[in-house]
Amino acid sequence: MRKIVAFIFLIIAVVSCVSVDCPVQNRVETTYALKKPSGGPDTLGADTLTVWTHRIKYTDNKRDSILVNRLCGAKATSFAVLVSHTLPEDSLFTMLKDTTGRQWLDTICIRKDNFPHFESVDCQATYFHHITELKTTHHGIDSISIKNREVSYDKEEHFFLYLKANR
Protein backbone atom coordinates (compact mmCIF):
# COMPACT_ATOMS: atom_id res chain seq x y z
CA MET A 1 0.00 0.00 0.00
CA ARG A 2 2.86 2.37 0.85
CA LYS A 3 4.40 1.68 -2.53
CA ILE A 4 1.12 2.54 -4.27
CA VAL A 5 0.80 5.82 -2.33
CA ALA A 6 4.42 6.70 -3.16
CA PHE A 7 3.77 5.88 -6.82
CA ILE A 8 0.67 8.11 -6.86
CA PHE A 9 2.60 11.01 -5.33
CA LEU A 10 5.37 10.51 -7.87
CA ILE A 11 2.85 10.63 -10.71
CA ILE A 12 1.23 13.79 -9.28
CA ALA A 13 4.66 15.41 -9.03
CA VAL A 14 5.40 14.55 -12.67
CA VAL A 15 1.98 15.69 -13.86
CA SER A 16 2.17 18.98 -12.00
CA CYS A 17 5.37 19.98 -13.81
CA VAL A 18 4.96 22.69 -16.42
CA SER A 19 7.14 22.86 -19.49
CA VAL A 20 7.38 25.71 -21.97
CA ASP A 21 8.10 24.51 -25.48
CA CYS A 22 8.89 27.69 -27.38
CA PRO A 23 11.28 27.37 -30.31
CA VAL A 24 14.86 28.25 -29.39
CA GLN A 25 15.27 30.01 -32.73
CA ASN A 26 12.29 32.36 -32.77
CA ARG A 27 13.38 35.15 -35.12
CA VAL A 28 11.61 35.35 -38.45
CA GLU A 29 14.31 36.53 -40.83
CA THR A 30 15.27 36.39 -44.47
CA THR A 31 18.80 35.26 -45.24
CA TYR A 32 20.74 36.86 -48.10
CA ALA A 33 23.60 34.76 -49.47
CA LEU A 34 26.32 36.66 -51.34
CA LYS A 35 27.09 34.88 -54.60
CA LYS A 36 29.60 35.15 -57.42
CA PRO A 37 28.33 34.98 -61.02
CA SER A 38 29.84 31.50 -61.17
CA GLY A 39 27.47 30.44 -58.35
CA GLY A 40 30.11 30.11 -55.63
CA PRO A 41 29.97 32.06 -52.36
CA ASP A 42 31.09 35.69 -52.54
CA THR A 43 32.54 37.71 -49.69
CA LEU A 44 32.68 41.36 -48.78
CA GLY A 45 36.40 41.31 -48.03
CA ALA A 46 37.46 44.78 -46.89
CA ASP A 47 34.23 46.42 -48.13
CA THR A 48 31.44 47.13 -45.65
CA LEU A 49 27.72 46.64 -46.09
CA THR A 50 25.06 48.40 -44.04
CA VAL A 51 21.33 47.66 -44.30
CA TRP A 52 18.57 49.77 -42.80
CA THR A 53 14.88 50.49 -43.17
CA HIS A 54 12.48 53.30 -42.43
CA ARG A 55 10.24 52.91 -39.44
CA ILE A 56 6.57 53.49 -40.11
CA LYS A 57 6.06 55.12 -36.73
CA TYR A 58 8.99 57.01 -35.27
CA THR A 59 9.84 59.80 -32.91
CA ASP A 60 11.42 63.03 -34.25
CA ASN A 61 14.84 62.09 -35.61
CA LYS A 62 14.70 58.32 -35.30
CA ARG A 63 13.31 57.33 -38.67
CA ASP A 64 16.02 54.86 -39.68
CA SER A 65 16.43 51.49 -38.07
CA ILE A 66 19.77 49.76 -38.71
CA LEU A 67 19.30 46.04 -39.49
CA VAL A 68 22.88 45.14 -40.49
CA ASN A 69 25.68 47.39 -39.30
CA ARG A 70 28.90 47.57 -41.37
CA LEU A 71 29.20 43.90 -42.20
CA CYS A 72 32.66 43.11 -43.56
CA GLY A 73 35.44 40.53 -43.66
CA ALA A 74 36.38 37.44 -45.58
CA LYS A 75 33.85 35.37 -43.64
CA ALA A 76 30.95 37.72 -44.45
CA THR A 77 29.23 35.52 -47.05
CA SER A 78 25.64 36.02 -45.89
CA PHE A 79 23.48 38.14 -43.60
CA ALA A 80 20.00 37.93 -42.08
CA VAL A 81 17.37 40.68 -42.01
CA LEU A 82 14.18 40.75 -39.94
CA VAL A 83 10.85 40.83 -41.79
CA SER A 84 8.00 43.18 -40.90
CA HIS A 85 4.94 41.57 -39.31
CA THR A 86 2.14 42.92 -41.43
CA LEU A 87 3.45 45.40 -44.04
CA PRO A 88 2.66 44.24 -47.58
CA GLU A 89 6.10 45.40 -48.73
CA ASP A 90 9.42 45.83 -46.89
CA SER A 91 11.83 48.43 -48.27
CA LEU A 92 15.45 47.88 -47.36
CA PHE A 93 18.25 50.36 -48.05
CA THR A 94 21.78 49.10 -48.54
CA MET A 95 25.04 51.01 -48.52
CA LEU A 96 28.14 49.28 -49.84
CA LYS A 97 31.38 51.10 -49.04
CA ASP A 98 34.90 50.26 -50.18
CA THR A 99 38.23 51.12 -48.52
CA THR A 100 38.72 54.24 -50.64
CA GLY A 101 35.49 55.74 -49.36
CA ARG A 102 33.39 55.16 -52.48
CA GLN A 103 29.84 54.09 -51.66
CA TRP A 104 26.90 52.63 -53.54
CA LEU A 105 23.34 53.04 -52.30
CA ASP A 106 20.60 50.60 -53.33
CA THR A 107 16.99 49.84 -52.43
CA ILE A 108 15.54 46.33 -52.19
CA CYS A 109 11.73 45.98 -52.15
CA ILE A 110 10.21 42.68 -50.95
CA ARG A 111 6.49 42.11 -51.48
CA LYS A 112 5.00 39.39 -49.30
CA ASP A 113 1.90 37.75 -47.88
CA ASN A 114 1.78 37.58 -44.07
CA PHE A 115 0.37 34.71 -42.01
CA PRO A 116 -0.07 34.80 -38.22
CA HIS A 117 1.75 31.99 -36.47
CA PHE A 118 0.99 30.69 -32.96
CA GLU A 119 3.04 28.18 -30.97
CA SER A 120 1.69 28.50 -27.43
CA VAL A 121 0.37 31.19 -25.10
CA ASP A 122 3.85 31.18 -23.52
CA CYS A 123 5.60 32.01 -26.83
CA GLN A 124 5.61 35.40 -28.50
CA ALA A 125 3.11 35.65 -31.37
CA THR A 126 4.67 36.18 -34.76
CA TYR A 127 4.06 36.10 -38.49
CA PHE A 128 5.37 33.80 -41.19
CA HIS A 129 5.61 35.05 -44.79
CA HIS A 130 5.44 34.06 -48.42
CA ILE A 131 7.60 36.19 -50.73
CA THR A 132 5.68 37.18 -53.84
CA GLU A 133 7.95 39.71 -55.55
CA LEU A 134 11.45 41.12 -55.28
CA LYS A 135 12.86 44.28 -56.85
CA THR A 136 16.14 46.14 -56.52
CA THR A 137 18.10 49.08 -57.90
CA HIS A 138 21.48 48.34 -59.51
CA HIS A 139 24.16 50.70 -58.21
CA GLY A 140 26.25 48.27 -56.16
CA ILE A 141 23.92 45.30 -56.59
CA ASP A 142 24.15 43.45 -59.88
CA SER A 143 21.08 41.28 -59.34
CA ILE A 144 19.09 39.42 -56.73
CA SER A 145 17.11 36.18 -57.04
CA ILE A 146 14.71 34.26 -54.84
CA LYS A 147 15.84 30.84 -53.70
CA ASN A 148 13.18 30.11 -51.08
CA ARG A 149 9.87 32.03 -50.88
CA GLU A 150 8.77 30.70 -47.48
CA VAL A 151 9.97 32.66 -44.44
CA SER A 152 9.58 31.06 -41.01
CA TYR A 153 11.82 30.10 -38.08
CA ASP A 154 13.90 27.95 -40.44
CA LYS A 155 17.34 29.34 -41.12
CA GLU A 156 17.52 28.81 -44.86
CA GLU A 157 18.90 30.96 -47.64
CA HIS A 158 16.06 32.96 -49.12
CA PHE A 159 17.86 35.23 -51.60
CA PHE A 160 21.02 35.07 -53.71
CA LEU A 161 22.60 38.52 -53.83
CA TYR A 162 25.07 39.25 -56.65
CA LEU A 163 27.22 42.36 -56.09
CA LYS A 164 28.92 44.14 -58.98
CA ALA A 165 32.51 42.95 -59.35
CA ASN A 166 33.98 46.38 -60.08
CA ARG A 167 31.36 48.10 -57.90
Place this chain on the structure above:
Amino acid sequence: MTKKSISSFISRLTVSLLLLMTVAQPADGQKTPKQEKDSIPFFRGFAVSFDLVGPAQLMLSDHGEYEGALRINLHDQWFPVFELGLGHANHENDEVTGLTYKTTAPYFRLGMDWNIKKQKHDPYRIYAGFRYAFTNYKCDILRKGLEDNVWHTKADFGMEDISCYQHWLEGVFGIDASIIGPFHLGWTVRYKRRLFHQEGDIGNSWYVPGFGINGSDNLTVNFNVIIDI
Protein backbone atom coordinates in the same frame (compact mmCIF):
# COMPACT_ATOMS: atom_id res chain seq x y z
CA MET B 1 38.75 -36.55 -12.80
CA THR B 2 36.92 -34.77 -15.62
CA LYS B 3 35.35 -38.03 -16.78
CA LYS B 4 34.01 -38.61 -13.25
CA SER B 5 32.44 -35.17 -12.97
CA ILE B 6 30.72 -35.49 -16.38
CA SER B 7 29.21 -38.86 -15.46
CA SER B 8 27.97 -37.52 -12.10
CA PHE B 9 26.40 -34.51 -13.90
CA ILE B 10 24.58 -36.83 -16.35
CA SER B 11 23.29 -39.06 -13.56
CA ARG B 12 22.07 -36.04 -11.56
CA LEU B 13 20.27 -34.65 -14.60
CA THR B 14 18.60 -38.01 -15.32
CA VAL B 15 17.40 -38.37 -11.75
CA SER B 16 16.08 -34.79 -11.74
CA LEU B 17 14.16 -35.28 -14.98
CA LEU B 18 12.66 -38.55 -13.75
CA LEU B 19 11.56 -36.88 -10.52
CA LEU B 20 10.04 -34.00 -12.45
CA MET B 21 8.08 -36.39 -14.69
CA THR B 22 6.79 -38.26 -11.65
CA VAL B 23 5.53 -35.04 -10.09
CA ALA B 24 4.05 -33.68 -13.33
CA GLN B 25 2.14 -36.87 -14.27
CA PRO B 26 -0.44 -38.03 -11.73
CA ALA B 27 -0.30 -41.69 -10.88
CA ASP B 28 -2.92 -43.94 -12.49
CA GLY B 29 -6.24 -43.75 -10.71
CA GLN B 30 -5.35 -40.52 -8.92
CA LYS B 31 -7.76 -37.71 -9.93
CA THR B 32 -6.73 -34.09 -10.30
CA PRO B 33 -8.70 -31.83 -7.91
CA LYS B 34 -11.52 -30.05 -9.76
CA GLN B 35 -11.46 -26.26 -9.80
CA GLU B 36 -14.29 -24.76 -7.82
CA LYS B 37 -16.90 -23.27 -10.14
CA ASP B 38 -17.16 -19.48 -10.01
CA SER B 39 -20.75 -18.71 -9.01
CA ILE B 40 -20.44 -14.95 -9.69
CA PRO B 41 -22.54 -14.02 -12.78
CA PHE B 42 -20.85 -12.72 -15.93
CA PHE B 43 -22.79 -9.43 -16.04
CA ARG B 44 -22.29 -7.56 -12.77
CA GLY B 45 -24.00 -4.24 -13.57
CA PHE B 46 -23.06 -0.67 -14.41
CA ALA B 47 -21.14 2.04 -12.61
CA VAL B 48 -21.11 5.78 -13.24
CA SER B 49 -18.20 7.95 -12.22
CA PHE B 50 -17.26 11.61 -12.07
CA ASP B 51 -13.79 13.04 -12.13
CA LEU B 52 -12.82 15.60 -9.47
CA VAL B 53 -9.38 16.62 -10.81
CA GLY B 54 -10.77 18.40 -13.91
CA PRO B 55 -13.19 20.68 -11.97
CA ALA B 56 -10.42 21.39 -9.42
CA GLN B 57 -8.12 22.36 -12.31
CA LEU B 58 -10.86 24.66 -13.63
CA MET B 59 -11.15 26.32 -10.23
CA LEU B 60 -7.41 26.77 -9.75
CA SER B 61 -6.26 27.47 -13.30
CA ASP B 62 -7.54 28.65 -16.67
CA HIS B 63 -8.25 25.22 -18.17
CA GLY B 64 -9.81 21.92 -17.16
CA GLU B 65 -12.58 19.43 -17.80
CA TYR B 66 -15.89 18.17 -16.49
CA GLU B 67 -15.91 14.45 -17.11
CA GLY B 68 -18.19 11.48 -16.43
CA ALA B 69 -17.94 7.83 -17.33
CA LEU B 70 -20.17 4.80 -17.71
CA ARG B 71 -18.49 1.48 -16.95
CA ILE B 72 -19.88 -2.04 -17.47
CA ASN B 73 -18.71 -4.70 -15.04
CA LEU B 74 -18.23 -8.09 -16.70
CA HIS B 75 -17.40 -10.72 -14.10
CA ASP B 76 -15.34 -8.20 -12.07
CA GLN B 77 -12.64 -8.72 -14.67
CA TRP B 78 -13.44 -6.82 -17.85
CA PHE B 79 -14.78 -3.25 -17.77
CA PRO B 80 -15.80 -1.66 -21.09
CA VAL B 81 -15.84 2.12 -20.52
CA PHE B 82 -17.43 5.11 -22.23
CA GLU B 83 -16.25 8.53 -21.05
CA LEU B 84 -17.79 11.86 -21.98
CA GLY B 85 -16.45 15.25 -21.02
CA LEU B 86 -16.49 18.95 -21.65
CA GLY B 87 -13.09 20.64 -21.91
CA HIS B 88 -12.71 24.35 -21.33
CA ALA B 89 -9.84 26.82 -21.56
CA ASN B 90 -9.93 30.58 -21.12
CA HIS B 91 -6.38 31.91 -20.94
CA GLU B 92 -6.86 35.66 -21.20
CA ASN B 93 -4.21 38.22 -21.94
CA ASP B 94 -1.09 36.28 -20.90
CA GLU B 95 1.03 38.47 -18.62
CA VAL B 96 4.17 37.96 -20.75
CA THR B 97 2.96 37.49 -24.32
CA GLY B 98 -0.47 39.18 -24.11
CA LEU B 99 -2.05 36.21 -25.90
CA THR B 100 -5.60 34.98 -25.33
CA TYR B 101 -6.67 31.38 -26.00
CA LYS B 102 -10.29 30.25 -25.67
CA THR B 103 -12.04 26.99 -26.38
CA THR B 104 -14.97 24.95 -25.04
CA ALA B 105 -15.77 21.59 -26.59
CA PRO B 106 -16.94 18.07 -25.77
CA TYR B 107 -14.83 14.96 -26.13
CA PHE B 108 -15.38 11.24 -25.71
CA ARG B 109 -13.33 8.15 -25.00
CA LEU B 110 -14.05 4.48 -25.56
CA GLY B 111 -12.01 1.68 -24.10
CA MET B 112 -11.61 -1.22 -21.76
CA ASP B 113 -10.11 -1.82 -18.34
CA TRP B 114 -8.92 -5.14 -16.99
CA ASN B 115 -8.87 -5.96 -13.29
CA ILE B 116 -5.34 -7.25 -12.89
CA LYS B 117 -5.74 -8.37 -9.26
CA LYS B 118 -5.62 -12.11 -8.60
CA GLN B 119 -8.73 -11.97 -6.40
CA LYS B 120 -11.11 -10.52 -9.00
CA HIS B 121 -14.11 -10.30 -6.70
CA ASP B 122 -12.38 -8.27 -3.98
CA PRO B 123 -13.86 -4.86 -3.12
CA TYR B 124 -10.53 -3.36 -4.24
CA ARG B 125 -9.44 -3.43 -7.86
CA ILE B 126 -6.34 -2.55 -9.81
CA TYR B 127 -6.98 -1.69 -13.42
CA ALA B 128 -4.91 -1.60 -16.55
CA GLY B 129 -6.58 -0.49 -19.74
CA PHE B 130 -6.66 1.67 -22.82
CA ARG B 131 -8.85 4.35 -24.40
CA TYR B 132 -9.40 5.70 -27.87
CA ALA B 133 -10.43 9.37 -27.67
CA PHE B 134 -11.62 12.07 -30.05
CA THR B 135 -12.52 15.73 -29.90
CA ASN B 136 -13.62 18.25 -32.48
CA TYR B 137 -13.23 21.79 -31.26
CA LYS B 138 -13.00 25.45 -32.23
CA CYS B 139 -10.60 27.85 -30.60
CA ASP B 140 -9.93 31.58 -30.57
CA ILE B 141 -6.33 32.81 -30.56
CA LEU B 142 -6.03 36.56 -30.17
CA ARG B 143 -3.46 39.24 -29.40
CA LYS B 144 -4.60 42.84 -29.53
CA GLY B 145 -2.14 45.41 -30.81
CA LEU B 146 0.89 43.21 -31.47
CA GLU B 147 3.78 45.61 -32.03
CA ASP B 148 6.51 45.13 -34.62
CA ASN B 149 9.79 45.88 -32.85
CA VAL B 150 11.54 47.28 -35.95
CA TRP B 151 8.86 49.07 -37.97
CA HIS B 152 6.81 49.95 -34.84
CA THR B 153 3.49 49.15 -36.48
CA LYS B 154 0.69 47.64 -34.42
CA ALA B 155 -1.78 45.05 -35.65
CA ASP B 156 -4.35 42.73 -34.07
CA PHE B 157 -3.03 39.19 -34.25
CA GLY B 158 -4.94 35.92 -34.45
CA MET B 159 -8.12 34.27 -35.61
CA GLU B 160 -11.48 33.26 -34.16
CA ASP B 161 -13.35 29.95 -34.56
CA ILE B 162 -10.34 27.98 -35.78
CA SER B 163 -11.60 24.45 -36.57
CA CYS B 164 -9.46 21.67 -35.12
CA TYR B 165 -9.75 17.99 -34.25
CA GLN B 166 -7.62 15.38 -32.56
CA HIS B 167 -7.64 11.58 -32.18
CA TRP B 168 -5.52 10.05 -29.44
CA LEU B 169 -4.88 6.86 -27.49
CA GLU B 170 -4.51 6.50 -23.73
CA GLY B 171 -2.84 3.85 -21.63
CA VAL B 172 -4.59 3.71 -18.24
CA PHE B 173 -3.51 2.42 -14.86
CA GLY B 174 -6.01 2.75 -12.03
CA ILE B 175 -7.01 1.84 -8.50
CA ASP B 176 -10.58 1.46 -7.26
CA ALA B 177 -11.54 1.04 -3.61
CA SER B 178 -15.00 0.29 -2.27
CA ILE B 179 -15.85 2.85 0.43
CA ILE B 180 -19.40 2.17 1.53
CA GLY B 181 -22.29 0.40 -0.21
CA PRO B 182 -22.25 1.32 -3.89
CA PHE B 183 -19.71 4.14 -3.45
CA HIS B 184 -16.15 3.72 -4.64
CA LEU B 185 -13.21 6.07 -4.97
CA GLY B 186 -10.47 5.60 -7.50
CA TRP B 187 -7.40 7.05 -9.16
CA THR B 188 -6.40 6.64 -12.77
CA VAL B 189 -3.10 7.68 -14.29
CA ARG B 190 -3.17 8.14 -18.04
CA TYR B 191 -0.45 8.33 -20.63
CA LYS B 192 -1.94 10.02 -23.72
CA ARG B 193 -0.44 9.75 -27.18
CA ARG B 194 -1.66 11.83 -30.12
CA LEU B 195 -2.60 9.90 -33.28
CA PHE B 196 -4.01 12.32 -35.87
CA HIS B 197 -4.77 15.98 -35.57
CA GLN B 198 -5.59 19.19 -37.36
CA GLU B 199 -4.76 22.45 -35.63
CA GLY B 200 -6.04 25.08 -38.02
CA ASP B 201 -4.08 27.44 -40.22
CA ILE B 202 -2.07 29.52 -37.78
CA GLY B 203 0.12 27.00 -36.01
CA ASN B 204 -0.58 24.90 -32.94
CA SER B 205 -3.42 24.50 -30.49
CA TRP B 206 -2.48 25.27 -26.93
CA TYR B 207 -5.14 23.27 -25.08
CA VAL B 208 -7.02 20.29 -26.54
CA PRO B 209 -10.25 19.34 -24.67
CA GLY B 210 -9.74 16.00 -22.90
CA PHE B 211 -6.07 15.80 -23.86
CA GLY B 212 -4.72 18.76 -21.95
CA ILE B 213 -1.95 21.19 -22.80
CA ASN B 214 -0.97 20.28 -26.28
CA GLY B 215 1.97 18.20 -27.37
CA SER B 216 2.46 14.83 -28.95
CA ASP B 217 1.99 13.14 -25.57
CA ASN B 218 0.73 13.92 -22.11
CA LEU B 219 0.48 12.41 -18.63
CA THR B 220 -2.61 13.15 -16.53
CA VAL B 221 -4.37 11.96 -13.38
CA ASN B 222 -8.08 11.51 -12.63
CA PHE B 223 -9.67 11.08 -9.22
CA ASN B 224 -13.05 9.43 -9.59
CA VAL B 225 -16.13 9.15 -7.45
CA ILE B 226 -17.82 5.94 -8.60
CA ILE B 227 -21.36 4.75 -7.93
CA ASP B 228 -22.53 1.23 -8.78
CA ILE B 229 -26.00 1.23 -10.34
